[in-house]
Amino acid sequence: MAAKAGALSVAAFGRWTLDELAGLEERVREVSPAIRSAGVFDAGRIEALDSAGAWLIDRLLGAWRARGFGVDIVGLKAEHATLLRLVAANDRAAEVARDENILLVVLMRMGRAFDRAMRDGRDLIAFNGAIVTTAAAALVGRSRLRFVPTLVHLEQVGFNALPIVSLISFLIGVVMAYQGASQLQKFGAEIFVVDLVGVSVLREIGILLTAIVVAGRSGSAFTSQIGSMKMQQEIDALRVIGIDPIEALVLPRVAALVLGLPLLAVFADIMGLLGGAVMAWGALGITPLQFVERLGEQIGPAQYFIGIAKAPVFAYLIALVGCRNGFNVKGSAASLGRLTTRSVVESIFLVIVLDAAFSIVLAALDL
Amino acid sequence: MTAAQDVVIRVQGLKTQFGSQVIHQGLDLEVRRGEILAIVGGSGTGKSVMLRTLLGLKKPEGGRIEVLGVEITADQDDETLRALRRRLGVLFQDGALFGELSVAENVAAPLKEHTDLSDETIEAIAALKVAMVGLPANAGPKKPSDLSGGMKKRAGLARSLALDPDILFLDEPTAGLDPIGAAAFDDLIRGLQGAMGLTVVMITHDLDTLHAICDRIAVLAEKRVTLIGPMTAMLASDHPWVREYFHGPRGRAAQPERGREAEDRE
Numbered sequence: 001m002a003a004k005a006g007a008l009s010v011a012a013f014g015r016w017t018l019d020e021l022a023g024l025e026e027r028v029r030e031v032s033p034a035i036r037s038a039g040v041f042d043a044g045r046i047e048a049l050d051s052a053g054a055w056l057i058d059r060l061l062g063a064w065r066a067r068g069f070g071v072d073i074v075g076l077k078a079e080h081a082t083l084l085r086l087v088a089a090n091d092r093a094a095e096v097a098r099d100e101n102i103l104l105v106v107l108m109r110m111g112r113a114f115d116r117a118m119r120d121g122r123d124l125i126a127f128n129g130a131i132v133t134t135a136a137a138a139l140v141g142r143s144r145l146r147f148v149p150t151l152v153h154l155e156q157v158g159f160n161a162l163p164i165v166s167l168i169s170f171l172i173g174v175v176m177a178y179q180g181a182s183q184l185q186k187f188g189a190e191i192f193v194v195d196l197v198g199v200s201v202l203r204e205i206g207i208l209l210t211a212i213v214v215a216g217r218s219g220s221a222f223t224s225q226i227g228s229m230k231m232q233q234e235i236d237a238l239r240v241i242g243i244d245p246i247e248a249l250v251l252p253r254v255a256a257l258v259l260g261l262p263l264l265a266v267f268a269d270i271m272g273l274l275g276g277a278v279m280a281w282g283a284l285g286i287t288p289l290q291f292v293e294r295l296g297e298q299i300g301p302a303q304y305f306i307g308i309a310k311a312p313v314f315a316y317l318i319a320l321v322g323c324r325n326g327f328n329v330k331g332s333a334a335s336l337g338r339l340t341t342r343s344v345v346e347s348i349f350l351v352i353v354l355d356a357a358f359s360i361v362l363a364a365l366d367l
Numbered sequence: 368m369t370a371a372q373d374v375v376i377r378v379q380g381l382k383t384q385f386g387s388q389v390i391h392q393g394l395d396l397e398v399r400r401g402e403i404l405a406i407v408g409g410s411g412t413g414k415s416v417m418l419r420t421l422l423g424l425k426k427p428e429g430g431r432i433e434v435l436g437v438e439i440t441a442d443q444d445d446e447t448l449r450a451l452r453r454r455l456g457v458l459f460q461d462g463a464l465f466g467e468l469s470v471a472e473n474v475a476a477p478l479k480e481h482t483d484l485s486d487e488t489i490e491a492i493a494a495l496k497v498a499m500v501g502l503p504a505n506a507g508p509k510k511p512s513d514l515s516g517g518m519k520k521r522a523g524l525a526r527s528l529a530l531d532p533d534i535l536f537l538d539e540p541t542a543g544l545d546p547i548g549a550a551a552f553d554d555l556i557r558g559l560q561g562a563m564g565l566t567v568v569m570i571t572h573d574l575d576t577l578h579a580i581c582d583r584i585a586v587l588a589e590k591r592v593t594l595i596g597p598m599t600a601m602l603a604s605d606h607p608w609v610r611e612y613f614h615g616p617r618g619r620a621a622q623p624e625r626g627r628e629a630e631d632r633e
Contacts, residue, residue, distance in 0.1 A: 017531070018478075018482060018531055021482070021484060021488070022484055025485075025488065026485075046587075048564070050531035051492075051495065051496070051563060052531060055492060055495050082561065083562045085562075086499065086558070086559075087499070090495055090498035090499045091491075091495055092494060092495075092498055092499070093504075094471065094494035114411040130556075147435075299397045326414065332512070334466060
């Protein structure tokens with residue numbers, strides 16, 4: 001590119017392409033201040049032109065026009081002229097999203113989050129109502145509990161979860177006995193390990209851990225199963241055919257989980273105590289016979305029943321949240337993933353909150 | 368210009384298979400510089416596999432593919448392949464826009480990756496490309512999820528044109544568009560192809576597109592390209608599938624008035 005003084009003539013040569021653009025921009029910046037009169041742009045020696053190069057030429061020609069001068073283009077090849085016309089017609093200022101006041105953004109986000117939480121809560125209550133009315137209708141025979149799907153789900157959420165639930169419970173029993181032993185040994189009160197393991201496994205840990213594992217395994221599965229049906233319009237198809245999706249999809253899952261979780265909890269209790277007993281024997285020399293005797297004397301059946309009684313409540317909550325989020329899935333795969341994650345987080349959160357509520361209420365009742 | 372320079376894609380004896388199922392066997396294809404070539408074929412004839420293979424996303428089981436003089440079936444170093452990819456643009460079926468980025472950022476992404484230009488220049492070129500595909504200026508800051516299907520395709524096209532590619536690949540560009548939108552998209556591709564000197568390779572089922580803008584058509588059947596040529600060659604062919612395709616009720620409806628009259632007189 002060269003600029004001649006007097007009647008300003010600018011000649012471009014070489015390759016005007018994206019790869020050369022950085023260097024070309026530099027040259028255009030050098031030439032631009034010299035534009036103080038009408039001029040000529042010689043494009044005859046341009047070897048290659050792409051839309052990026054055409055854009056730069058258009059900007060250079062624009063510099064003439066912006067200062068109120070005319071400019072003649074000479075020597076432009078026909079194919080380059082077509083491209084330059086197309087680019088000139090479409091060159092416009094970039095429109096970007098406006099930056100907003102950060103304080104306002106924070107406030108707006110908080111407001112939106114609060115609004116969403118309230119809506120979620122209301123939706124969950126409404127969904128709960130739909131399940132309860134459908135279940136009630138099933139009880140009086142006006143709708144039905146589908147037996148086979150319920151059994152299939154019971155196998156998936158209950159039976160198939162046995163290995164992981166028992167392993168986790170056993171290990172937690174081991175850990176608690178070991179940690180308790182190292183503390184209680186200082187006081188020569190080793191035998192109290194049995195009380196420690198008994199109360200915590202039966203009353204709290206057994207059911208809580210089982211509920212958390214099931215929320216991660218089955219709550220998320222409910223969301224992804226129902227959610228992918230929603231994505232494929234299968235839910236709409238059910239409605240059109242005249243099948244109530246709550247009756248066909250939700251009720252069997254809720255029933256399976258409400259039945260399955262207490263059974264899993266019983267198993268978790270047994271494995272947790274077993275883990276504790278094994279560790280107490282190995283680390284403290286408390287024989288299994290002593291362990292069972294002490295357990296029978298000190299821990300009444302109330303502890304066990306309190307633990308198990310929480311199971312159906314947790315189960316209902318997990319199923320409710322899992323199914324509800326499934327119905328909330330919109331068209332995209334991203335929303336399916338987001339809601340599956342949310343359903344795990346929400347159900348674990350709600351299970352722990354409810355467990356805390358149980359503790360307070362039971363303490364007030366002196367149980 | 369020699370014949371070798373004229374051919375931008377050369378496929379020889381291509382073989383692809385999944386497990387024991389052979390998709391292509393002894394497939395030959397040549398794409399000439401500056402043409403719009405359409406690949407047609409029934410479901411399951413491996414049109415999409417073909418496209419993925421040409422893009423180097425799938426390694427074929429046999430045969431030789433040369434794209435812009437680079438043999439992609441041979442072992443090439445990363446730098447060569449990167450330089451080649453930079454010269455190819457692809458519009459995937461639903462646009463394949465990055466959902467986290469705005470339309471303008473989507474178009475700017477290849478520019479940021481492959482050039483050292485300033486942010487202002489990249490922004491301006493991205494805005495230019497968004498305008499060239501016929502999107503309104505306010506589409507730039509929008510997220511892909513806020514766009515209609517037709518606008519998503521245009522945004523995807525803008526991104527594929529970001530680096531001024533030599534070859535543009537289109538996967539069913541008009542699928543899912545209404546007839547008016549599809550015709551407008553055809554015009555857009557023809558216009559851009561002429562102005563930017565693109566070679567276009569597209570997969571399409573749209574008979575209107577085939578009639579309106581395609582220079583040559585390649586028919587995939589019997590695991591290879593059974594027929595390649597302009598529309599007149601398709602209409603003249605007596606291959607049963609080709610006859611069914613171009614002379615079936617939909618094929619007849621899509622033919623321009625003049626051609627149909629001539630055929631009715633037969």
